[in-house]
Amino acid sequence: VIRDHFAELVTGLEARLADAGPGEPVARKTFALEAAQLGLRLFSGEAPVAWCGVLAPFDLLHAVGFEPCFVEFVGATLAGNGAAPPLLQLAEAEGADPTSCSFHRTALGAVASGLIPTPEVVIATSAPCTGGLAVVEELARRLRRPLFVLNVPHSRHQAAVEYLAEQLHDLVGFLAEVTGRSLHPGRLREVVELTNRARHAMVEIDRLTRHVPSPARPRDLVNFALVVSLLLGREAGVRVTGAYRDELERRARDRSPGLQGERLRVLWLQNRIQFRSPVEPLLEELGVAVAVDELNPVTWPPIDPEDPFPGFARRMLSTPLVGGLAHRLDHVVRLARGYRVDGAVNPCHWGCRQGSGARGLVDRALREAGFPVLNLEVDCVDQRTFAEGQVRTRIEAFVEMLAERRPARELEA
Numbered sequence: 001v002i003r004d005h006f007a008e009l010v011t012g013l014e015a016r017l018a019d020a021g022p023g024e025p026v027a028r029k030t031f032a033l034e035a036a037q038l039g040l041r042l043f044s045g046e047a048p049v050a051w052c053g054v055l056a057p058f059d060l061l062h063a064v065g066f067e068p069c070f071v072e073f074v075g076a077t078l079a080g081n082g083a084a085p086p087l088l089q090l091a092e093a094e095g096a097d098p099t100s101c102s103f104h105r106t107a108l109g110a111v112a113s114g115l116i117p118t119p120e121v122v123i124a125t126s127a128p129c130t131g132g133l134a135v136v137e138e139l140a141r142r143l144r145r146p147l148f149v150l151n152v153p154h155s156r157h158q159a160a161v162e163y164l165a166e167q168l169h170d171l172v173g174f175l176a177e178v179t180g181r182s183l184h185p186g187r188l189r190e191v192v193e194l195t196n197r198a199r200h201a202m203v204e205i206d207r208l209t210r211h212v213p214s215p216a217r218p219r220d221l222v223n224f225a226l227v228v229s230l231l232l233g234r235e236a237g238v239r240v241t242g243a244y245r246d247e248l249e250r251r252a253r254d255r256s257p258g259l260q261g262e263r264l265r266v267l268w269l270q271n272r273i274q275f276r277s278p279v280e281p282l283l284e285e286l287g288v289a290v291a292v293d294e295l296n297p298v299t300w301p302p303i304d305p306e307d308p309f310p311g312f313a314r315r316m317l318s319t320p321l322v323g324g325l326a327h328r329l330d331h332v333v334r335l336a337r338g339y340r341v342d343g344a345v346n347p348c349h350w351g352c353r354q355g356s357g358a359r360g361l362v363d364r365a366l367r368e369a370g371f372p373v374l375n376l377e378v379d380c381v382d383q384r385t386f387a388e389g390q391v392r393t394r395i396e397a398f399v400e401m402l403a404e405r406r407p408a409r410e411l412e413a
């Protein structure tokens with residue numbers, strides 16, 4: 001079923017891209033096409049799949065010859081199609097804790113329904129959440145596949161980089177031992193060069209989206225960096241990031257705002273709501289641009305193609321959701337200032353310690369820096385619990401308050 005869905009998506013997107021006229025925006029469609037092709041490869045049963053935790057080094061796994069993907073991609077994709085509720089019910093009926101993260105519960109439901117293709121290997125990461133680690137371990141157990149766990153330290157010091165880089169070397173050894181797939185240094189260099197090219201375009205995207213008004217259209221960069229991480233080390237990653245850079249550059253040069261009549265700007269914390277909801281259309285209608293998503297900007301330096309393992313490790317450790325909260329708080333305040341936002345929206349994803357658990361400290365850090373926060377009580381995947389009326393009222397009140405503060409902020413600036 002999922003394979004057919006991706007096959008239809010690929011055909012439809014290819015046709016729309018072929019019909020696109022000159023100057024028409026194509027970056028989002030190019031991104032959606034590459035994501036759909038990835039889905040098709042994963043679910044066709046032909047590729048050697050590696051199901052992973054969200055922080056796994058996907059480019060390294062490409063170099064070894066795998067089609068890797070994080071399990072939350074399944075939860076997000078199914079939620080986007082409105083297909084998550086029956087899988088959530090199934091997972092809960094089988095004992096999954098209904099207070100746990102629904103990205104994971106949906107993936108467990110998909111495993112229980114036989115929708116997840118059997119991988120060659122399973123690679124868990126202990127960050128950004130131990131819930132993810134438990135689910136990936138469970139997937140390995142149920143599908144009876146070999147498991148490797150990457151223990152991501154809660155520090156960014158050199159010793160932590162070396163400790164993680166060493167584990168990545170061990171991972172390569174493990175893959176060779178259990179699958180017979182080995183890593184060729186020349187292939188690894190090629191892959192890292194492709195990663196660095198995509199990274200370079202992403203840095204340009206960060207720079208361009210700082211323009212006021214933003215040249216990005218409201219949904220252009222939804223789920224961007226998370227899904228692009230799956231394309232790193234491939235031409236597809238270079239294609240997608242390059243298409244965005246070129247399109248945003250053109251729009252910024254032509255002074256063509258992504259949202260006509262942008263009057264306020266917000267920072268979106270952590271994940272977007274994955275199912276169809278009125279939140280984004282309402283923000284648009286009220287003239288509010290999501291200027292930046294917390295997880296989109298590049299946080300890692302280029303990777304040395306001659307010695308990439310420390311670079312892969314640094315990239316994993318640079319993620320705002322890894323380690324103590326102080327680093328994340330600095331990151332979100334820096335983004336709020338750099339993108340000149342008026343406030344922030346935190347969906348406080350149910351069951352997530354980063355989303356719900358950290359909300360008080362994130363809220364306080366942003367407020368102290370002068371940025372009000374709207375904490376929504378939502379589950380980003382489980383639409384069964386979405387309280388539309390309440391969410392609408394809270395967004396409208398928040399936007400009204402931001403609009404009232406605007407003249408004072410303009411004077412301060």
Ligand code: SF4
Pocket residue numbers: 072101102103104128129131132271321349351352353354355
């Ligand atoms: S939303 Fe939170 S609990 Fe769920 S996968 Fe992301 S970090 Fe983990």
